[in-house]
Amino acid sequence: MTTAPKPINFAEKMATFDALWSxxxxxEMNDYQFKxxxxxxxxxxxxxxDTDEVFIVLDGELTIHFRxxxxxxxxxxxxxxxxxxxxxxxxxxxxxxxxxxxxGVVNTGDAGGELTADRDVWA
Amino acid sequence: MTTAPKPINFAEKMATFDALWSxxxxxEMNDYQFKxxxxxxxxxxxxxxDTDEVFIVLDGELTIHFRxxxxxxxxxxxxxxxxxxxxxxxxxxxxxxxxxxxxGVVNTGDAGGELTADRDVWA
Numbered sequence: 091m092t093t094a095p096k097p098i099n100f101a102e103k104m105a106t107f108d109a110l111w112s113x114x115x116x117x118e119m120n121d122y123q124f125k126x127x128x129x130x131x132x133x134x135x136x137x138x139x140d141t142d143e144v145f146i147v148l149d150g151e152l153t154i155h156f157r158x159x160x161x162x163x164x165x166x167x168x169x170x171x172x173x174x175x176x177x178x179x180x181x182x183x184x185x186x187x188x189x190x191x192x193x194g195v196v197n198t199g200d201a202g203g204e205l206t207a208d209r210d211v212w213a
Numbered sequence: 214m215t216t217a218p219k220p221i222n223f224a225e226k227m228a229t230f231d232a233l234w235s236x237x238x239x240x241e242m243n244d245y246q247f248k249x250x251x252x253x254x255x256x257x258x259x260x261x262x263d264t265d266e267v268f269i270v271l272d273g274e275l276t277i278h279f280r281x282x283x284x285x286x287x288x289x290x291x292x293x294x295x296x297x298x299x300x301x302x303x304x305x306x307x308x309x310x311x312x313x314x315x316x317g318v319v320n321t322g323d324a325g326g327e328l329t330a331d332r333d334v335w336a
Contacts, residue, residue, distance in 0.1 A: 094284075095282055096284065097286045097290035097292055098292060100289050117291060118265075118293070122313075124267070141243055142241075142242040142243050144247070148289075156218065159217055161217075163220045167220035167223070168223070168239075169218065170240050170241070190242060190245075191242075
């Protein structure tokens with residue numbers, strides 16, 4: 091190792107962008123990516139047919155709506171949305187989240203639309 | 214979905230055990246596991262030949278020693294140890310961490326020894 095290794099600091103990475111619902115990659119592990127996002131308001135209903143998706147709340151509160159239930163997450167909590175399950179993330183106030191999913195996952199899954207973000211944008 | 218989905222709360226899961234260097238699974242995503250651990254003192258030098266390994270610090274401070282450098286992580290920071298890289302985690306005081314790695318990874322990697330923990334023990 092030729093350069094001193096540096097920690098990846100969530101708050102520092104969050105400070106590099108303002109866009110909502112626009113995940114930024116901060117790390118890769120094997121073929122998985124760790125992405126941070128700022129969210130507020132309601133996202134679109136969508137699903138990921140081929141992969142589970144992890145949501146970890148770093149700051150604020152996140153609601154994940156399912157067709158027949160919801161789950162509320164606060165800072166220090168996580169949830170795994172199973173593959174193929176329709177969900178709609180939402181936050182009443184600005185919320186900071188960490189996502190873990192395979193490289194190449196599109197944020198809007200099967201839904202597409204104007205909230206679809208570029209993939210592989212790094213913070 | 215027949216039962217109300219529940220968030221996975223890191224602090225609640227941490228409260229279910231005291232053993233040091235003994236990771237507990239709290240969630241699975243595809244073929245990956247999220248594990249929490251309490252650590253204090255020095256672990257053993259080891260490597261994982263087949264996988265990267267993610268360390269996220271939830272509380273306290275963690276030092277990861279490499280053969281020619283070290284990285285210091287505090288709460289809100291993460292690091293990805295690349296596959297095949299020898300490392301030795303250590304913490305001067307009690308530290309709480311979240312690990313992400315493929316199902317089946319042994320905590321002591323290639324090193325073995327008395328700190329080797331059972332796999333797939335859930336919190």
